[in-house]
Amino acid sequence: MHLHIKKGFLNYSVIKEKTFSKRLINWYTERKRDLPWRKTKDPYPVWLSEIILQQTRVDQGLPYWKRFMESFPTIQDLAEAPEEKVLRLWQGLGYYSRARNLHAAGKHIVYDLGGVFPPTYSEILKLRGVGPYTAAAIASICFDEPMPVVDGNVFRFASRYFGITDDISKGSSRKVFESILKNEISSKHPGTFNQAMMEFGATVCSPSPSCNDCLFQLDCYAYNKKEQKNLPVKTGKTRVRDRHFNYIVFKTGERFLLKERTEKDVWSGLFDFFLIEEQSNEESVLNGLKSELGLGKFAVGQITEPMIHILSHQKIHARFYEIKMEAHDSERVIQNSTLRSFSIEEVLNLPKPKLIVNYLQRIGIT
Numbered sequence: 001m002h003l004h005i006k007k008g009f010l011n012y013s014v015i016k017e018k019t020f021s022k023r024l025i026n027w028y029t030e031r032k033r034d035l036p037w038r039k040t041k042d043p044y045p046v047w048l049s050e051i052i053l054q055q056t057r058v059d060q061g062l063p064y065w066k067r068f069m070e071s072f073p074t075i076q077d078l079a080e081a082p083e084e085k086v087l088r089l090w091q092g093l094g095y096y097s098r099a100r101n102l103h104a105a106g107k108h109i110v111y112d113l114g115g116v117f118p119p120t121y122s123e124i125l126k127l128r129g130v131g132p133y134t135a136a137a138i139a140s141i142c143f144d145e146p147m148p149v150v151d152g153n154v155f156r157f158a159s160r161y162f163g164i165t166d167d168i169s170k171g172s173s174r175k176v177f178e179s180i181l182k183n184e185i186s187s188k189h190p191g192t193f194n195q196a197m198m199e200f201g202a203t204v205c206s207p208s209p210s211c212n213d214c215l216f217q218l219d220c221y222a223y224n225k226k227e228q229k230n231l232p233v234k235t236g237k238t239r240v241r242d243r244h245f246n247y248i249v250f251k252t253g254e255r256f257l258l259k260e261r262t263e264k265d266v267w268s269g270l271f272d273f274f275l276i277e278e279q280s281n282e283e284s285v286l287n288g289l290k291s292e293l294g295l296g297k298f299a300v301g302q303i304t305e306p307m308i309h310i311l312s313h314q315k316i317h318a319r320f321y322e323i324k325m326e327a328h329d330s331e332r333v334i335q336n337s338t339l340r341s342f343s344i345e346e347v348l349n350l351p352k353p354k355l356i357v358n359y360l361q362r363i364g365i366t
């Protein structure tokens with residue numbers, strides 16, 4: 001393993017083991033944000049918070065965590081819930097595979113493991129939707145196992161403080177950070193240490209760090225070398241794919257046709273409208289529709305301007321075409337497709353991607 005830690009940095013060499021940990025934990029104890037999942041060592045609410053916060057900010061995730069705990073106070077309640085209900089509660093958070101994995105792992109714990117949450121890092125890592133970061137967080141917080149967590153905030157803070165120049169876009173770098181932090185983690189309070197690392201990276205050693213208020217200023221590598229802007233090292237850029245969605249909103253009176261997304265693609269398990277994915281003009285979309293569904297005459301209603309929806313690696317350009325049909329035409333479309341007919345109230349209760357929710361709001365359905 002290559003350790004690119006800056007060993008020549010004088011101040012680092014005089015930091016005594018545990019000093020860093022103690023200072024960090026003291027800071028955290030005084031300053032930590034008051035969050036409900038921090039008041040417990042019960043793995044269920046902690047796990048739920050970790051899954052919700054994987055790609056979501058705390059202020060956005062907190063109401064979701066509360067709603068989940070109200071609807072499913074125990075892991076048994078989660079396991080017994082229909083998937084549609086879980087996805088509906090998740091609506092708006094994005095990355096729906098997190099919700100599906102959460103549900104599947106909950107069922108596994110209840111039905112295969114007798115309702116007992118696995119108590120070690122290696123066993124937690126086997127749960128669906130749990131990677132090294134989440135497993136380390138739960139193992140340390142709930143079971144006092146000294147496994148360091150490494151998330152984006154920890155990468156940033158640790159790389160700057162210790163002077164680690166390994167490229168964090170490479171998978172192998174995680175091991176470098178983990179091995180350095182294993183020497184620093186508090187054996188008595190590993191969970192508090194981990195939470196403190198993440199909190200410090202999120203609030204003080206942030207992308208625009210507050211070095212003037214930082215208790216580590218004297219012995220921080222980046223501060224002393226004026227390298228804050230260059231750390232962490234991240235060379236790999238994620239490529240963003242453009243996609244063009246033409247949604248056909250079939251409407252008969254006050255009923256809409258929607259389908260469940262079953263493909264291995266974004267939003268699997270959620271409901272959306274009939275979709276033609278291609279970059280084309282109005283005419284070709286409507287002609288494509290005729291040939292694909294064998295439609296005769298239909299009335300085209302409102303067509304929206306392109307709506308842009310950003311996902312982590314995709315930029316979706318969506319247009320919605322409203323098509324008004326008589327009931328018998330609607331029946332034919334249902335026969336030729338996987339679409340189903342829903343009342344407005346039913347549409348509102350279906351789990352849907354945020355893009356569809358935004359469109360419905362735009363046409364006054366909320």
Ligand code: SF4
Nearest residue numbers: 205209211214220223
């Ligand atoms: S001094 Fe600045 S760069 Fe160093 S740990 Fe503190 S906030 Fe981060």
